[in-house]
Amino acid sequence: MFRIFSSKCAICKRKSSLYRLYKDPKGKKVKLCLECTVYAERRAYLKLK
Ligand SMILES: [Zn+2]
Numbered sequence: 638m639f640r641i642f643s644s645k646c647a648i649c650k651r652k653s654s655l656y657r658l659y660k661d662p663k664g665k666k667v668k669l670c671l672e673c674t675v676y677a678e679r680r681a682y683l684k685l686k
Pocket of ligand 1: 646647648649650651669670671672673
């Protein structure tokens with residue numbers, strides 16, 4: 638049922654086991670894998686947790 642929202646990184650679209658919650662520049666909550674958090678922090682992404 639939750640397959641549509643299954644864990645995929647919002648940037649690289651790959652599956653990962655570890656995610657961090659970020660808010661994208663539009664204010665939407667996204668899950669990012671650890672590799673992409675580095676990229677995200679250089680962008681306008683805000684760390685939620
Ligand atoms: Zn990623």
